[in-house]
Amino acid sequence: MSIEKQGRQTWVFPAPPAILAGAAVAGPKEGGGALRADLDHIYPALSWDKKSFEQCEQAMQEKAASLALAKAGLQPQDIDIFFAGDLLNQITPSGFTARQLGAPFFGLFSACATAMEALSLAALCVASGAARHALALASSHTCTAERQFRYPNEYGSQKPPYAQHTATAAGAALVGEGQGAARICALTVGRVIDAQVCDPFQMGAAMAPAFADTVAAHLRELGLRPENYDLILSGDLGRDGCAIAGQLLARQGVDASATHFADCGLLLFQGADEVLAGGSGCGCAAAVGFGHILRRLASGELRRVLLCATGALLSPVANQQKESIPAICHAVALEGGNPHA
Amino acid sequence: MTKKPQPERWYQEIIKANTPPKQVFRNSLTAFFSGGLFCALAETARLLLIRLAGLPEQTAAAWVTVGAIALAALLTGCGVYDRAAQKLGAGLAVPISGFANSVAASMLEHKYEGMVLGSGCNSFKLAGAVIVFGCASAFAVTLLAMLLGLL
Secondary structure: OOOEEEOOOEEEOOOOOEEEEEEEEEOHHHHOOOOHHHOOEEOOOOOOOOOOHHHHHHHHHHHHHHHHHHHHOOOHHHOOEEEEEOOOHHHHHHHHHHHHHOOOEEEEOEOEOHHHHHHHHHHHHHHHOOOOEEEEEEEEOHHHHHHHHOOOOOOOOOOOOOOOEEOOEEEEEEEEOOOOOEEEEEEEOOOOEOOOOOOOOOHHHHHHHHHHHHHHHHHHHHOOOHHHOOEEEEOOOHHHHHHHHHHHHHHOOOOHHHOEEEEHHHHHOOOOOOOOOOEEOHHHHHHHHHHHHHHHHHHOOOOEEEEEEEEEOOOHHHHHOOOOOOEEEEEEEEEEOOOOO | OOOOOOOOHHHHHHHHHHOOOOOHHHHHHHHHHHHHHHHHHHHHHHHHHHHOOOOOHHHHHHHHHHHHHHHHHHHHHOOOHHHHHHHHHHHHHOHHHHHHHHHHHHHHHOHHHOHHHHHHHHOOOOOHHHHHHHHHHHHHHHHHHHHOOOO
């Protein structure tokens, strides 16, 4: 195994580590959407026999982790290192899940880009030989996130038409050597880009510049063109953020019409109602990436996918102090599992 | 007060072109009629209490107020209020029910953190500002009125 750095932000793996197994779980609204067949477990309600929504989010993480382990035929003690994050202060669900798993743990936060941050670090660890098996995990829960970032859940405020709905979902990916559902060929670590957007409901506009910056950097540093990918997937730009990102890519000289672009937050809530401009949250890229996309890669329906999780580094305190919302986007290039297919 | 930063002009234009505008006129109209309807219903209830139940005017008004608070809190707990507010907007923010919703929602949100430190401490998280500035401005206006000899 080896790693090569290419350009400022990109690392490539000549002998790519594999995603041995992935799992996705989600809440009722997501479970009623078009991707329901690709979710390993759907919770019928936003809370169940747990004391709090936070505990429900932790339960979702544990479910995703145990499903991924079971699919790969591994035990918690086989995890050499565990990378996880979520949207809560002090990333408590991830800490408690790590307590359950008992594996060496690095807690992460890059808002909704956390799923790809975790996957990137897991891939780097496996490719460097530092770990045989690394578990990457991220989650979000609409009831824990809304209270964290905006108003109480039941507060009767009218959200603008460009607001997004935080996904209740978790996804886990087990990275290791050998054959799996997909191979991790390269990754581009995002820079923090601040377009000076301040409206906490305008997440798409805040994150689109980071997405465009990372995609352009990835293509430039690897000498690739958009058409080298079957699909370039953003995390949670939403309807408006996707439209904005298309124009920003054009300004960077990337021909977005050359391949398919899609958004995890839009895919996850396709066919679901009352989500305004689409889904958001760590759960979007985690559940869609480690569920839907991984299955398409394994089946050969997709061959090469660039999975770009977008995160708005929003803090309610900073926002009230009249600070803008910086954003980040991490990209991971995935190839279908069997190189000889 | 410091000003919030703004995106560069060219980016503001891209955002504007790709973001649906807030339906200010439609929202105002919906709020005007739905808010008006609720107030008319409350007034009807007050008149019924006076005419049919024979309550004194002040007592009837108090009962209607209490009823509106209870109903708003109940609908908040059932998860109906926030959905209705997404459609009706400021129509549901009419003083009494909107205030009751903000208190009930805050208390519900923090019930897991305990009765006192959770629900109790956070009950006026949103409504507190209304009380503080309401009292302060009432004091200021009254003082002004007294100085001008109006009271």
